[in-house]
Amino acid sequence: MALTLGVNSGFVTTAPSADPAGTGVTIDGSSVVTKHTSPANAAKITSIGWYRESGTNGANFEVALYSDLAGVPVTRLFVDNTNSTTSNGWVTVAVDWAISASTAYWLAVQMDAHSGSSGIDTAASGGAGYDAQTSQTTLNDPYGGGLVADADGMAAIYALVQLNVTGTGAVIAQSADAAGSGVSKSSGSGNVVAGSADAAGAGVAQWLAAGAVSAQAADAAGVGISKSSGSGNVIAGAADAAGVGVSRSVGGGAPQASAAVVDGDGITKSLGTGAVLAQAAAVDGDGAVTAANVVGSGAVSAQAASVDGDGAVSDSAITGTGDVRASASTISGMGLVEGDQPQSSGGGKFRKRPAWIVPMHPRPYMPIITGSGDVRAGSASVRARGEKKMSARQRAFVAGA
Amino acid sequence: MSATHPTGVRNSLADLVVDLIDAGAAAGTLEFQTSGSAEVATLTFSDPAFGSASSAVATASAITADSSATGGTITKAVAKDSNGNICFTCTVTATGGGGDIELNSVVVSAAQQVSVTSLTYTAPP
Numbered sequence: 001m002a003l004t005l006g007v008n009s010g011f012v013t014t015a016p017s018a019d020p021a022g023t024g025v026t027i028d029g030s031s032v033v034t035k036h037t038s039p040a041n042a043a044k045i046t047s048i049g050w051y052r053e054s055g056t057n058g059a060n061f062e063v064a065l066y067s068d069l070a071g072v073p074v075t076r077l078f079v080d081n082t083n084s085t086t087s088n089g090w091v092t093v094a095v096d097w098a099i100s101a102s103t104a105y106w107l108a109v110q111m112d113a114h115s116g117s118s119g120i121d122t123a124a125s126g127g128a129g130y131d132a133q134t135s136q137t138t139l140n141d142p143y144g145g146g147l148v149a150d151a152d153g154m155a156a157i158y159a160l161v162q163l164n165v166t167g168t169g170a171v172i173a174q175s176a177d178a179a180g181s182g183v184s185k186s187s188g189s190g191n192v193v194a195g196s197a198d199a200a201g202a203g204v205a206q207w208l209a210a211g212a213v214s215a216q217a218a219d220a221a222g223v224g225i226s227k228s229s230g231s232g233n234v235i236a237g238a239a240d241a242a243g244v245g246v247s248r249s250v251g252g253g254a255p256q257a258s259a260a261v262v263d264g265d266g267i268t269k270s271l272g273t274g275a276v277l278a279q280a281a282a283v284d285g286d287g288a289v290t291a292a293n294v295v296g297s298g299a300v301s302a303q304a305a306s307v308d309g310d311g312a313v314s315d316s317a318i319t320g321t322g323d324v325r326a327s328a329s330t331i332s333g334m335g336l337v338e339g340d341q342p343q344s345s346g347g348g349k350f351r352k353r354p355a356w357i358v359p360m361h362p363r364p365y366m367p368i369i370t371g372s373g374d375v376r377a378g379s380a381s382v383r384a385r386g387e388k389k390m391s392a393r394q395r396a397f398v399a400g401a
Numbered sequence: 402m403s404a405t406h407p408t409g410v411r412n413s414l415a416d417l418v419v420d421l422i423d424a425g426a427a428a429g430t431l432e433f434q435t436s437g438s439a440e441v442a443t444l445t446f447s448d449p450a451f452g453s454a455s456s457a458v459a460t461a462s463a464i465t466a467d468s469s470a471t472g473g474t475i476t477k478a479v480a481k482d483s484n485g486n487i488c489f490t491c492t493v494t495a496t497g498g499g500g501d502i503e504l505n506s507v508v509v510s511a512a513q514q515v516s517v518t519s520l521t522y523t524a525p526p
Binding site: 043166169174 | 496
């Protein structure tokens with residue numbers, strides 16, 4: 001390989017090992033200097049090496065570092081003046097010389113005269129400056145010698161330099177997760193609270209393992225819920241994956257909701273084992289919570305019912321042949337007289353029941369006394385219609401016999 | 402879509418984070434570490450470490466170099482207050498490697514000087 005500044009001549013960050021294949025000049029009894037500018041961030045020289053292309057005499061040699069002044073070596077800044085080797089090839093000397101970055105220096109080698117001959121590799125071009133002085137017994141301070149022999153020449157002398165480590169930083173905080181955007185997501189254990197989107201969609205904190213999740217926005221399946229695939233409790237005030245207005249637990253947690261439902265029928269429904277509490281509505285359109293709608297083992301309580309969209313308890317839920325009892329004014333107000341048989345309707349069925357006056361009965365209620373029904377509702381309404389001219393909607397109690 | 406914040410909020414977020422570096426009695430530190438979290442070099446922030454954020458970016462005041470590093474191969478940097486509480490952790494690579502902090506070399510010899518000439522912290526969008 002050729003002699004190259006920064007590779008096998010001058011300042012290097014990696015020590016060369018190959019033969020630079022330069023032109024040999026006599027080094028024994030002479031001093032040789034080569035110029036180079038230290039790299040940016042240079043801190044110190046840890047080793048000086050020179051390529052002894054010939055000779056095996058163990059004569060003493062010196063290495064040194066000179067300052068530069070207008071292209072000429074001047075002041076000897078450092079010197080290591082007692083070294084010897086019988087080897088040729090790359091000859092190295094460990095040093096610890098602090099230097100300045102981006103500064104021109106001259107690297108120097110001198111070898112005492114000896115029998116036989118020793119040479120050092122050089123190149124006549126491609127360098128930053130080269131000079132040699134004969135009949136030298138040491139590396140002088142100052143160097144002396146006047147103008148250099150070759151302003152673009154170089155010698156196979158290197159300085160292994162250690163750089164300061166330096167850099168710049170621009171730390172940018174990110175909000176997105178690996179899957180997408182804008183969420184903190186945990187695949188492990190712990191509580192997750194987030195107000196923004198997750199991998200599946202928009203606006204949810206999603207918990208893939210066990211733990212409590214709180215969120216006020218949508219989940220992967222739809223809108224407005226936090227959803228747990230584990231065993232944590234889920235609290236939400238809005239809709240779930242199946243529909244509208246419910247929190248639903250897929251695991252064993254206890255769902256709580258104050259609104260609506262699954263199946264569009266006004267109830268909260270538990271798919272697990274938790275207890276379901278609801279203050280509204282019912283199942284199957286009949287004002288009752290049916291056992292079939294409790295899939296798990298939880299208790300279901302309902303305090304009200306609505307039926308078929310007509311505000312009445314359907315006849316199918318009223319068994320027996322009971323009668324209708326109301327105050328005289330209620331009976332009269334409906335255009336009836338005692339003994340008439342107004343017709344109650346519900347669920348598409350009609351049933352005639354005798355109406356009886358009960359003194360002091362609270363208006364305007366008309367309790368329907370059933371034979372053996374077990375449906376109780378505190379505010380159920382009934383559409384009752386007389387055979388002749390009843391058309392007013394009245395309220396009634398339905399009670400078991 | 403991801404959540405975004407107006408610039409004023411982002412400035413507050415950035416200030417919140419970088420001001421944590423000043424929480425201790427003394428100046429905070431920027432500790433370069435190996436992948437195994439061994440300390441390689443420790444630089445010292447000014448106190449306060451950062452100026453007020455502008456356009457969601459807080460810029461560090463002068464950071465004092467570690468003139469004699471422990472040495473090792475750096476993969477990350479940890480900003481701490483003087484009590485050792487971590488304020489943020491960021492990646493470190495060689496120049497061009499895409500790290501939050503890029504150094505001219507991540508391989509540091511014992512007693513080598515390590516410095517950072519500029520550092521900014523940008524709040525989440």
